[in-house]
Amino acid sequence: VSAPDVAVIGAGIVGSALAAFLAEAGLRVRVYEREGVAALASGRNSGALQHPMDEAQVPLHTRSLELYAELGHGFELPEPAGVIVLSPHPELLAGPAAEIAARFPELAPERLSGAELTALEPGLAPDLHAYRLETGRPVPPASAARAFAARAQEAGAEFAIGEPATAEVAAGRATGVRVAGRSEPAGAVAVAAGWLTPEALGARAPIVALWGVIVELQLAHPPRHVLEQTGVEDLTGEVESVFSIVTAGGTSAVGSTFLLERPNPDALAPLLLERGARFLPALSQARPLGARACPRPLSLDGRPLLGPIADGLFVASGHGPWGVSNGPGSARLVADAVLGRDEIPPELAAARFA
Ligand SMILES: Cc1cc2nc3c(=O)[nH]c(=O)nc-3n(C[C@H](O)[C@H](O)[C@H](O)COP(=O)(O)OP(=O)(O)OC[C@H]3O[C@@H](n4cnc5c(N)ncnc54)[C@H](O)[C@@H]3O)c2cc1C
Numbered sequence: 001v002s003a004p005d006v007a008v009i010g011a012g013i014v015g016s017a018l019a020a021f022l023a024e025a026g027l028r029v030r031v032y033e034r035e036g037v038a039a040l041a042s043g044r045n046s047g048a049l050q051h052p053m054d055e056a057q058v059p060l061h062t063r064s065l066e067l068y069a070e071l072g073h074g075f076e077l078p079e080p081a082g083v084i085v086l087s088p089h090p091e092l093l094a095g096p097a098a099e100i101a102a103r104f105p106e107l108a109p110e111r112l113s114g115a116e117l118t119a120l121e122p123g124l125a126p127d128l129h130a131y132r133l134e135t136g137r138p139v140p141p142a143s144a145a146r147a148f149a150a151r152a153q154e155a156g157a158e159f160a161i162g163e164p165a166t167a168e169v170a171a172g173r174a175t176g177v178r179v180a181g182r183s184e185p186a187g188a189v190a191v192a193a194g195w196l197t198p199e200a201l202g203a204r205a206p207i208v209a210l211w212g213v214i215v216e217l218q219l220a221h222p223p224r225h226v227l228e229q230t231g232v233e234d235l236t237g238e239v240e241s242v243f244s245i246v247t248a249g250g251t252s253a254v255g256s257t258f259l260l261e262r263p264n265p266d267a268l269a270p271l272l273l274e275r276g277a278r279f280l281p282a283l284s285q286a287r288p289l290g291a292r293a294c295p296r297p298l299s300l301d302g303r304p305l306l307g308p309i310a311d312g313l314f315v316a317s318g319h320g321p322w323g324v325s326n327g328p329g330s331a332r333l334v335a336d337a338v339l340g341r342d343e344i345p346p347e348l349a350a351a352r353f354a
Contacts, residue, residue: 004030007186009200012042015192016148017331023155030158032165037149043142044294046246046253051135056347063329075147083136087230090129097131107133136226138248166202174312190314195297197317206353209295211259215269216289222247243276265291307337307344315350
């Protein structure tokens with residue numbers, strides 16, 4: 001078998017989209033995936049395509065929405081359902097809503113409470129306050145990564161699934177990957193291994209695991225919007241968690257924790273539902289279908305790490321809580337860098353931590 005032009009390590013949303021773009025540009029691409037397409041965060045997220053509220057990442061999100069609109073392969077881009085940010089304390093909402101209006105007017109924050117709020121979302125507790133943002137498109141969690149993987153295969157990318165791979169570098173140049181005890185050469189290597197990126201690089205990289213627990217359930221009357229608790233209240237409690245709920249395809253994902261240690265999802269599920277019931281009382285009666293824990297690949301400054309870090313060695317990781325929302329736009333940038341067509345903006349370049 002001849003060596004590929006590019007070896008991609010990881011078949012989450014980022015690696016799958018990258019493989020599709022490179023194969024469609026005519027390169028021979030082999031994807032190395034240790035477990036399966038969308039096996040980690042890209043299949044275990046909450047499923048909201050959301051505005052990143054960070055100027056540096058807005059172009060990634062805008063590009064991602066364009067790429068999703070033309071993706072096909074079973075993926076449909078919904079219109080924004082709206083995100084409703086909630087608190088029992090109106091004074092906690094005024095500042096953030098004003099700041100969002102000034103920085104991101106496209107989100108059109110609208111303050112809501114009382115009958116106006118319960119008219120929009122009848123299941124909410126009656127004493128809450130909120131603002132609504134024009135973003136939040138619910139999609140089934142694994143659908144985006146699967147569609148990009150199908151598109152990559154259609155364009156000729158090969159997928160080698162079942163063994164972890166590590167980038168091989170000699171004299172400052174990527175030579176291929178080490179997999180199942182063998183060296184397999186490649187013209188270039190792109191590492192999109194999520195929170196395991198440091199391991200797949202065989203080197204230190206500024207990415208940590210931020211563990212999220214999600215409880216899946218079906219409600220008779222699920223909320224139409226994405227609902228979120230304002231982020232400042234509960235991150236001081238014994239377990240760092242903020243209530244959110246996203247419903248796609250009839251299943252609701254109730255979240256979530258933000259933990260640096262691997263949690264036990266079954267032990268935390270009752271706590272997440274109890275905290276959620278403060279906002280959406282129906283959650284106190286709901287019977288969970290299951291609970292799962294998965295790490296978000298978080299970079300040290302919260303922005304993705306994109307582009308070259310050595311000759312022929314590229315990284316695309318570190319999307320933290322918003323990799324489904326922004327990952328395809330990142331993959332497009334890194335594909336253009338591999339193809340020598342474009343440079344990565346300095347605030348997103350992986351080399352900024354060198
Ligand atoms: C609980 C939770 C809720 C979330 N909610 C949202 C949300 O609502 N909206 C949103 O936009 N984002 C959300 N995210 C974040 C989003 O899921 C991630 O940012 C995104 O999926 C990361 O994609 P990735 O391709 O970089 O990594 P991953 O999806 O982690 O993919 C990496 C892949 O690489 C493979 N791999 C790792 N090491 C190796 C190796 N050595 N060799 C071969 N293969 C390897 C893994 O098996 C995996 O398949 C959420 C995340 C979590 C955990």
